[in-house]
Amino acid sequence: MRKSLLLIMVLFITNSLLAQNIIIKNIQFEGLKRTKESFLRRLVKVKPLSAYNIEQIETDVERLNRLPGIAKAIYRLDKTNPTEYVLTYQIVENFTIIPGVRVSQANDDSFAFRLSVFEFNFLGQNQIIGGFYGRNVFDSFGGYWEAPYLFSNKLGIGVNYIKNVMREPIFFPNDNTVNYKLDNLSTEIYALYELDFHNNFQLGIKYVDQEYSFIDGAVTAQVPNELSAQKWSVLSEYENNHLVVDYQYVYGFRNFTNVELITGGEGLLDDELIAQTDFQYFKKVGEKGNWANRLKLSYATFNDSRFAPFALDNQLNIRGAGNSTGRGTAEITLNTEYRHTLYEKDWFVLQSNTFLDTGTRRNPTGDLNDLVSNSTLKVNPGLGIRFIHKRIFNAVIRFDYGFGIGNNATNGFVFGIGQYF
Structure with a gap:
């Protein structure tokens, strides 16, 4: 021995x-x-x-x-x-020149769309460049450029310019929903730094010119006709990434943490600190399965305004919840889904999706007890399908239907490009 x-x-x-x-x-x-x-x-x-x-x-x-x-x-x-x-x-x-089409229903029930085109391998150096034009009651457009390794194999830069104009519902007491025209013009520049393979940092500054103009709703003493603010933000992000990607299969874990300090506002658009952290965990299940999970925690310090930063929305957190149906100054969202490859042939994958989206929020001017209240809890299980092209970057066309459970339940169909998370 x-x-x-x-x-x-x-x-x-x-x-x-x-x-x-x-x-x-x-x-x-x-x-x-x-x-x-x-x-x-x-x-x-x-x-x-x-x-x-x-x-x-x-x-x-x-x-x-x-x-x-x-x-x-x-x-x-x-x-x-x-x-x-x-x-x-x-x-x-991958093929990396990606056009995008997003079709939805606007907050006034009219037809809304967004057209975009992005190149994810610009100059053959995996830089991202592109822009969009959209109409959600009003016209919006934006342009982006990001070069993560412009200066070295660790240091890069990104810039963007966005003019977002939309009909924005704001929820006042006694079920009084007031619609505003939100004109949000922002310019941002940021640096990206890769500490090592698993840890990445981002630091930037952003200028925002924000205007709310009254459209319709019940007029009360609490409802302003117009609001405006010119704000500066300092933004930071930390990513801890331990994901392994094998075409449609992902396993491992990742965390994003964002902190934004906003100054220059006053009154109902006052200064605030916004912090968000996003935990993701993926596990390969057998030969064809993938279990995906996301826990998102968000918190804003300024709680005295109905103009809250976090929205309850189909595309953001709860499938089937509707289009901007609620707002909050803190939120907890848990998404879990099982993805299963039904068919795979060369470049094409057909994937099913069974999911459960749950979330709760602190209402504007409320307290943290709202996070454990049945009135803010949303539980939406659902089913979906994915059409995936394995050799086109992020070429995942998804269709989901969420079924609401409990009080104030809502059902809804959700379409998008890319996996939900």
């Missing part, structure tokens, strides 16, 4: 010493069409003539799989002599 253990230890030490003497002589990339090889060489941490390290190689593969321009990356090691390997990354690229 002792001899066997001694032999195992000797073999382990010998293999470790041999591995330390092996070097990666050269690095190659296969399958590249639009992505620049120079960009990927700068991004990966394994370099030519570096020591062989299998964990670092596998981490680089996962780093490549997270890029919008890459559908799937694997690696191959070819031995040229006993102490040298050639490392080859085999790449399947």
Whole structure:
């Protein structure tokens, strides 16, 4: 027994010493069409003539799989002599010029839409550039550019300009819903920094010119005709990412935490601190299943205004809840769903979805007891279907129907692009 253990230890030490003497002589990339090889060489941490390290190689593969321009990356090691390997990354690229169409019902029951086009591999460096035009009672438009690795393999930048104009319902006491025209013009610039493979930071500033103009509703002393504010915000975000992505399957966990300090407002649009954290957990179930979970916690310090920052909405938190049917200054949302691959052939995947969305909120001017009140609790189970193109980035067309349970229950059909979370 002792001899066997001694032999195992000797073999382990010998293999470790041999591995330390092996070097990666050269690095190659296969399958590249639009992505620049120079960009990927700068991004990966394994370099030519570096020591062989299998964990670092596998981490680089996962780093490549997270890029919008890459559908799937694997690696191959070819031995040229006993102490040298050639490392080859085999790449399947995504198609990344993505048009988008969103169709919905506006808050005045009219037809609403949003048209967009985004390039997720701009200049072959996985930069994001694009814009949108939409009409939700009023016209809106915006433009975005984000280059996460513009300056180095750790440091990048993003900017956006958005003019969002919409009919916005605000909920006053005694079931008095007042509709405003919200004209929200914002400009933002931010820096992105990758501390390591799992931890990313974002820091930026934003200018917002915000105007509310009365449209209709019951006029009372509490209901202002017009409100306006010119605000500056400091925004920060931290991401801890341990996800593994294999086409339509995702497993691991991720957390986003955002903090925004807003100044420049007054009265009903006063200054506030907004904090949100989003926990996500994914687990592969058998050969074709994927269990996905999201817990979202949100809190705003300014609680004296009906113009609250968090909305109860089909596209944001509770499928079947309707379009902006409630507002809050704190919220808890839990989404859990089981995704199952019904059919898969080459590039196409048909996936079913069984979900449960639950959430509660603190009403404007309310207290934290609202979060445990039946009057604010929403429970919506539902069913859905997904049509997925495996070689087009984020090409998931989803259809869901949520069934409300309990008091003030609402049912609804939800359409969108991309997984719900």
